[in-house]
Amino acid sequence: MLSPTRLRRPCCPVTALETVFFIFEKVGIGIRLILLYRRSQEKRTWERSMQVRNTMQSSAKVRPPSPLGGSRDILPFLRTRAFEGFVFLVTLLLGILIAIYFNWNRKPKQVRWILRFWSSCFIYGAKFIAGVNFRLEGLENIPDEPVIFMGNHQTAWESIFMTVLIPDVNIVTKRAAMSIPVFGWGLKYAPMIVVAPETPGRNIRHLLKGGKASIREGRSIVIFPEGARVPIGETRPYARGFETLYKHCNAKVVPFVTDAGLWWPSGFATKHPGTITLRILPPIEAGGNPEEFALKLERRVRTEADALMNVSTKPHQV
Numbered sequence: 350m351l352s353p354t355r356l357r358r359p360c361c362p363v364t365a366l367e368t369v370f371f372i373f374e375k376v377g378i379g380i381r382l383i384l385l386y387r388r389s390q391e392k393r394t395w396e397r398s399m400q401v402r403n404t405m406q407s408s409a410k411v412r413p414p415s416p417l418g419g420s421r422d423i424l425p426f427l428r429t430r431a432f433e434g435f436v437f438l439v440t441l442l443l444g445i446l447i448a449i450y451f452n453w454n455r456k457p458k459q460v461r462w463i464l465r466f467w468s469s470c471f472i473y474g475a476k477f478i479a480g481v482n483f484r485l486e487g488l489e490n491i492p493d494e495p496v497i498f499m500g501n502h503q504t505a506w507e508s509i510f511m512t513v514l515i516p517d518v519n520i521v522t523k524r525a526a527m528s529i530p531v532f533g534w535g536l537k538y539a540p541m542i543v544v545a546p547e548t549p550g551r552n553i554r555h556l557l558k559g560g561k562a563s564i565r566e567g568r569s570i571v572i573f574p575e576g577a578r579v580p581i582g583e584t585r586p587y588a589r590g591f592e593t594l595y596k597h598c599n600a601k602v603v604p605f606v607t608d609a610g611l612w613w614p615s616g617f618a619t620k621h622p623g624t625i626t627l628r629i630l631p632p633i634e635a636g637g638n639p640e641e642f643a644l645k646l647e648r649r650v651r652t653e654a655d656a657l658m659n660v661s662t663k664p665h666q667v
Contacts, residue, residue: 422619425480429619432479439470443531455538461517464535468512475506480622481612483510487605487629495569496601496632497560499591499646501654502573503581503610506625511571514627519563521556521572542570553590560594570594574646581610581658587647592639604630604646606654628657 443463451459475481498511498518509532512518521542527533536543542559544552563570576588595602605627612623630653633642 425621426619428479428622432474432620433617435474435478436471439467439474440531443467447531447534457539458517460535460538464532464539465512465516467531467535468509471509472506472513475613475620479620481620482622482624484624484626485514485629486626487631490629490631491603492601492632494601495564495567496603497564497594497598498569498571498603498605499574499650500605501607501650502575502578503607504578504613504615506609506613507607507627508571508573510627515569515571517568519559519568519570521570523577553593556590556594557597560598564598564600570598570600574650578615581608584651587643591646592643595635595637595642596639599635601632601635602642602646603632604650604653606630606650606657608654608657611658626657628653 443466447463451463472483476483498515500507502508508520508522508526511520512535519539519541520536521544522536524543524545527537527543529536542556542563544556560570572591572594574587574591575585577585579585607625607627609625609627612625613620630649633646
């Protein structure tokens, strides 16, 4: 005979219905909080972008889209939400495919193919749905051999774009990026070089080991020497380790710069139509002095990035 503590209460339809309503209520509260947070992020991003643009421009009227309201902002808002829905749908479908099959048969080549497919959907979804196009300059500067790409880092856009531009690329990424659905799974099993900010000494050893193995396999590397995203108008000292990678990998370094921060605000902020430029600079030959290389790279990237930002923020006459 079962004791009273082992007996289960039968499911009551009223109780189940109340539970469903309770869940929907909490989801609604969560959505409202997200919208409020997104609104505040839009305002801060817009104010910072306008401050940078105003300092770079001497005169002439600018026609910036304002996130504070107005008929001009309705269409970008709707296009951004449609783009986010598209990315969610692609992520959901790929997530199901990964859970059913690829999570049990994750060969690196297949993982990198899925990662590149997701990234392509993201980049071209941004282009055709949100209206954020891209322009490539200096493709002739990419050698036909595995190299190390180093450039400025403003947003998540350039990280995702590099997985589309360079087949089988190996990106030096933070462990926190592993939490991104599908994209983080691809970073983990591609595999990419993962570093942790709290263990700098171990990071350099891991970077050297993974970097040399990647070049031997014929995979190019992407590293952001600043170590984190840097908002437009700000600077950050270059992190240590990238010059050591240059010294021991015996590979050319291809610098690049982008102005993605002007057109790709962080988080859920509304994306306004524009064209992001990614400029590939002439490669730096392997075998040079690491200290001289570090100074040369930083000077070239910062100079080219400033020049690109000055061109990108030329005012639109009204």
